[in-house]
Amino acid sequence: MINSRRTLYCLILAATVSLCLSACGSKPTPPKAAPLRAPTSLLRAETPIAPNLNVSIKAFSNADTEGGRISRIYAPIREAEASYLPIALRDTLIESGYWGAVKVGPSNDVAAELQITAQILASNALDLTLQVQVTDSRGVVWIDQIYKGPAQTNAYLVDEKVREDPFQSLYNRIANDILGVRQLMSDAEANTIMQAALLRYANALAPQAFAGYLTPDANGIIQVTGLPAVDDTMYARVKKIREAEYRFTDLMDEHFDVFHKRLQTVYPYWQTYSFELIDYNNDISTDKSRRRSGSWAATEYAYRTYKEYKMNEDELRELADSFKAEIHPTISRLEGSVIELTGPLDAQYAQWREILRKLYVQER
Numbered sequence: 001m002i003n004s005r006r007t008l009y010c011l012i013l014a015a016t017v018s019l020c021l022s023a024c025g026s027k028p029t030p031p032k033a034a035p036l037r038a039p040t041s042l043l044r045a046e047t048p049i050a051p052n053l054n055v056s057i058k059a060f061s062n063a064d065t066e067g068g069r070i071s072r073i074y075a076p077i078r079e080a081e082a083s084y085l086p087i088a089l090r091d092t093l094i095e096s097g098y099w100g101a102v103k104v105g106p107s108n109d110v111a112a113e114l115q116i117t118a119q120i121l122a123s124n125a126l127d128l129t130l131q132v133q134v135t136d137s138r139g140v141v142w143i144d145q146i147y148k149g150p151a152q153t154n155a156y157l158v159d160e161k162v163r164e165d166p167f168q169s170l171y172n173r174i175a176n177d178i179l180g181v182r183q184l185m186s187d188a189e190a191n192t193i194m195q196a197a198l199l200r201y202a203n204a205l206a207p208q209a210f211a212g213y214l215t216p217d218a219n220g221i222i223q224v225t226g227l228p229a230v231d232d233t234m235y236a237r238v239k240k241i242r243e244a245e246y247r248f249t250d251l252m253d254e255h256f257d258v259f260h261k262r263l264q265t266v267y268p269y270w271q272t273y274s275f276e277l278i279d280y281n282n283d284i285s286t287d288k289s290r291r292r293s294g295s296w297a298a299t300e301y302a303y304r305t306y307k308e309y310k311m312n313e314d315e316l317r318e319l320a321d322s323f324k325a326e327i328h329p330t331i332s333r334l335e336g337s338v339i340e341l342t343g344p345l346d347a348q349y350a351q352w353r354e355i356l357r358k359l360y361v362q363e364r
Contacts (some may be wrong), residue, residue: 017261039169045097052100056109087260103253111201126273160268202238255283
């Protein structure tokens, strides 16, 4: 594996140097800064839309990794992006001010009011393509489409520590589209979504007691056909357990947030150097005048950029591997008891849900 990696790096570097040796004698110019399209502004709430629906975002999947088409060398970076990019979307939705709690988790939330899933179809410093699906608790699909966003390349000229995400415009478009669906919805329909979410959660804990309140229609859309009595003790217990799960999902969201902050120390730099390599090499290949004579300055520039790219790439792999293999245990409290969960986040979430289900059954 190590030898194959070294071989690949050598081939990449050789190709880069070869391109630069054919460049012109002047010092290479910085990458172009003109954006490929006008950025989309985020719509922000002047007056909140009530009721505010809660949003659950599942960690993104990666089409290349799942299909086996991506190189093993870059797979850890794609895995890192699968946990990194959802936080960018979460922060965008929170900033809009139109939603209730917005959280990222390792799995679909069984009782999400609004569930977002996304698959990374393509990702590099110039383009990001996501297949996004947004579904409410009734099973109604709000959005199911591909979002393709060229980077706002002006961002690459700003210091990595303070710059806006180069693909912020894409996240803004997704957030605005979700809002567009919500704005067409009545308060009564939004309340039904909230009721369906809680009843689905109750049904997951005790299907024999709550299944009758939810009926799917011919299209598979869930209809709320009734509600438990106000003084129903079983339903009150479900609500109490649901509150405990909210606290747990907060911890899950914190795991992703910590990982995002760790990756911020290297990922933006990796993006910048990746952009410079791609953009500069594209510039050379399309400019015939730059291919007629060699330039040591061009070679030195490409090598320096490649070296920084390689260093950041190695660190990204280490961070991704540590996030996947060394997840810290989650310690939570449930009615006076301390519960410690171990393993990957999705396994911890499954353990927690099983504990809650058993607790509910025992109390009955």
